[in-house]
Amino acid sequence: MQQPVRLAPSILAADFADLGAEVRAVDAAGADYIHVDVMDGHFVPNITIGPGVVAALRPYSAKPFDVHLMISPVDAYVPAFAEAGADIITVHPEAGPHLHRTLQLIHQHGARAGVAINPATPVDRVAEVLDMADLVLVMSVNPGFGGQRFLPRACDKLRAIRSMIDGSDRHIDLEVDGGINAETAPEAVAAGADVLVAGSATFKGGRDAYAANIAALRGRG
Ligand code: DX5
Ligand code: ZN
Secondary structure, eight states: EEEEEEOBBGGGSSSSSHHHHHHHHHHHTOSSSSSEEEEEEESSSBBBBOHHHHHHGGGGSOOOEEEEEEEESSGGHHHHHHHHOEEEEEGGGSSOOHHHHHHHHHHHOOEEEEEOOTTOOOHHHHTGGGGGEEEEEEEOOOOOOOSSOTTTTHHHHHHHHHHHHSSSSOOOEEEEEESSTTTHHHHHHHTTTEEEEESHHHHTTGGGGGHHHHHHHOOOO
């Protein structure tokens, strides 16, 4: 069943020189999750942050840390991110040889497990592991950078995965990530998304604008 819409600001678009204050500010502005994009310069063509930064940010918010790992191989880093305070750890099927084992590993370390699918990844990759997934993330841009345009084909994938989730008896978050703004957010929600990641659209305009930005993404602008 589609759950109430939750907002997950991606701190990729925050001021990296002042990340603690940025996390505190989006928490106060109404974020439900804090989305952390981890990139290795190998799985995706960009390098961002590691578990040390996640641990350093942990005291700045009590909201769930939604850690999106765009790194390969991924298994060796799962324990460190869990220990750093990740509540949700999301991986891409292409990031290791055995997705099922990676999801088991995430659960063994006490985190919720997410599966992310790229624009060219078929929804079938999720079906075989749906019973182990706590979250499915549909990428609506190619991973690696903020500020890209929303790919409308993501809505077809959201609809397909929404019906898979509704056919299961579990609460599984359906998250969409990339190019989400006040125009694309309602399309993604209508297609079945219940967690919206938004980087640029949350962090634009300086800290005084975050609450209004989040409200606009919720359709209350
Ligand atoms: C892209 C990341 C996204 C990104 C979204 O690889 O996974 O979370 O930060 O940025 P916007 O919202 O600016 O498209
Ligand atoms: Zn992300």
